[in-house]
Amino acid sequence: MAFQCQRDSYMRELVTSVVSCSPAELQREASGKKETVKGFNVKLLDTVLFPEGGGQPDDRGLIGGVPVLRVTRLGPDAVHFVASPVQVGQEVRVEVDWERRFDHMQQHSGQHLITAVAENLFGYRTTSWELGRQRSTIELDAPSVTPAQLRALEDSVNEKIRGHVPVNVQLLSVDDPAVEKVRSRGLPDDHAGPIRIIDIEGVDANMCCGTHVSNLSHLQVIKLLGTEKGKKNKTNLVFLVGNRVLRYAEKSYSTERSLVSLLKTGPDEHVEAVDKLQKSVKLLQKTNLSLLRDVAVLVAQNFKNNPQRGNFFSLHRKEGDNEFMSIIANEINTEETQLFLTVGEEKGPGLFLLAGPSGRVAEMGPRVLEMLQGKGAGKNGRFQGKANSLARRAEVEALLQQQHTAEGDEQVFQAPANAVTAVTVHSCTRGLRSSLTGSEYSRMARKSTTMVRRMRTMKRHLNLFHTMNFMVLHGLVNQKKDVSGRLRGMNS
Numbered sequence: 446m447a448f449q450c451q452r453d454s455y456m457r458e459l460v461t462s463v464v465s466c467s468p469a470e471l472q473r474e475a476s477g478k479k480e481t482v483k484g485f486n487v488k489l490l491d492t493v494l495f496p497e498g499g500g501q502p503d504d505r506g507l508i509g510g511v512p513v514l515r516v517t518r519l520g521p522d523a524v525h526f527v528a529s530p531v532q533v534g535q536e537v538r539v540e541v542d543w544e545r546r547f548d549h550m551q552q553h554s555g556q557h558l559i560t561a562v563a564e565n566l567f568g569y570r571t572t573s574w575e576l577g578r579q580r581s582t583i584e585l586d587a588p589s590v591t592p593a594q595l596r597a598l599e600d601s602v603n604e605k606i607r608g609h610v611p612v613n614v615q616l617l618s619v620d621d622p623a624v625e626k627v628r629s630r631g632l633p634d635d636h637a638g639p640i641r642i643i644d645i646e647g648v649d650a651n652m653c654c655g656t657h658v659s660n661l662s663h664l665q666v667i668k669l670l671g672t673e674k675g676k677k678n679k680t681n682l683v684f685l686v687g688n689r690v691l692r693y694a695e696k697s698y699s700t701e702r703s704l705v706s707l708l709k710t711g712p713d714e715h716v717e718a719v720d721k722l723q724k725s726v727k728l729l730q731k732t733n734l735s736l737l738r739d740v741a742v743l744v745a746q747n748f749k750n751n752p753q754r755g756n757f758f759s760l761h762r763k764e765g766d767n768e769f770m771s772i773i774a775n776e777i778n779t780e781e782t783q784l785f786l787t788v789g790e791e792k793g794p795g796l797f798l799l800a801g802p803s804g805r806v807a808e809m810g811p812r813v814l815e816m817l818q819g820k821g822a823g824k825n826g827r828f829q830g831k832a833n834s835l836a837r838r839a840e841v842e843a844l845l846q847q848q849h850t851a852e853g854d855e856q857v858f859q860a861p862a863n864a865v866t867a868v869t870v871h872s873c874t875r876g877l878r879s880s881l882t883g884s885e886y887s888r889m890a891r892k893s894t895t896m897v898r899r900m901r902t903m904k905r906h907l908n909l910f911h912t913m914n915f916m917v918l919h920g921l922v923n924q925k926k927d928v929s930g931r932l933r934g935m936n937s
């Protein structure tokens with residue numbers, strides 16, 4: 446395999462002809478999502494677009510003005526993926542995206558140099574490397590690299606760059622005895638053609654298919670950013686070459702300036718200033734949490750101490766969390782009190798907790814979830830989760846309250862003396878709940894509540910009537926007339 450880009454890595458364009466063009470699909474990742482692009486695979490007589498290989502990513506560019514989205518190697522051929530077809534036999538101009546390619550050349554030749562010098566100086570072999578988008582890494586067969594070794598390595602590679610050392614490409618046949626002498630990580634199974642040796646004069650000879658600079662001076666500079674722990678007994682060396690060093694310095698300086706203005710201190714004090722800030726934020730968060738817990742306890746106590754509290758409690762608070770709501774729920778006896786708590790933005794997202802008698806909570810939980818566009822679950826008289834929007838909070842509250850009042854009064858009427866009335870009201874509200882929804886139900890529930898209140902008054906009068914009768918029967922009062930008079934007095 447020897448494409449024009451390998452014979453002359455500096456050639457930016459080439460006029461050649463189209464050998465084949467067939468429909469194809471490309472799987473690629475765009476902003477974190479996998480997608481399939483329909484297009485065409487194009488083979489050319491020759492190309493200046495490098496297909497990936499030797500750790501170097503593939504080129505981008507144009508074929509007759511059509512963007513090339515991917516270049517892969519298939520045996521002796523480079524396959525170019527393009528979105529629209531090009532005519533077979535036609536002469537086309539192939540142009541390489543030079544900025545991307547030259548960056549790859551700098552990183553790749555830089556890797557050869559670092560690898561060679563690390564082996565020469567310390568005997569650390571390179572087991573693999575990766576040309577990343579931002580930074581590249583070399584995996585060294587060494588459990589660790591000391592800061593002094595790192596400095597010596599950086600000094601040495603930059604000295605060679607200053608030494609203006611030529612980099613030559615030699616082509617050898619597979620059976621040439623010289624092939625045995627060069628460093629190599631092996632040839633791909635489908636390798637075709639002569640063997641390429643990248644020779645950095647007096648420094649290194651290495652078998653490689655990549656595109657390389659012709660002189661080390663074209664690397665400009667190498668910066669070893671540091672080391673990271675690699676796989677077992679390996680160390681990853683992080684490095685930048687050439688223009689990447691310049692871009693990195695530019696970005697670092699811009700960050701530094703932003704920090705100077707934010708922290709109001711010089712770069713030398715930045716670490717100390719951020720450390721101080723973080724500690725004070727942690728302390729504030731701790732204080733804040735503890736205050737929030739105290740508020741929760743006070744809210745619950747306040748409710749419990751209110752003689753007119755009833756048995757429905759609802760609360761919304763912008764600041765709060767699940768624990769805040771749990772504390773309130775733990776403090777208030779939810780066997781008898783129904784609780785509806787929310788925290789978060791009034792019309793925005795938040796958290797909610799519904800607590801109360803388990804049957805009612807299990808029944809109402811999913812409805813609350815639906816109205817708050819939330820996600821959640823519940824058991825044992827609690828139902829909680831996240832709400833996408835608390836905009837319908839007031840509606841939920843009204844629904845729960847009506848439901849609660851209606852059910853509470855049902856229980857009053859379940860006393861044996863009023864069995865018939867209780868059954869009537871009970872079946873009436875049950876039926877309503879299953880057949881009606883929303884405002885219709887709310888209206889009916891309100892009517893039912895009024896009815897229930899009237900019946901409760903009647904019940905009190907009935908009890909009084911029975912008591913009076915009992916008293917007359919047992920001679921505790923003289924006449925029934927007295928009793929009727931008293932009853933009339935009660936009603937007026």
Ligand SMILES: [Zn+2]
Nearest residue numbers: 499653654655
């Ligand atoms: Zn290489």
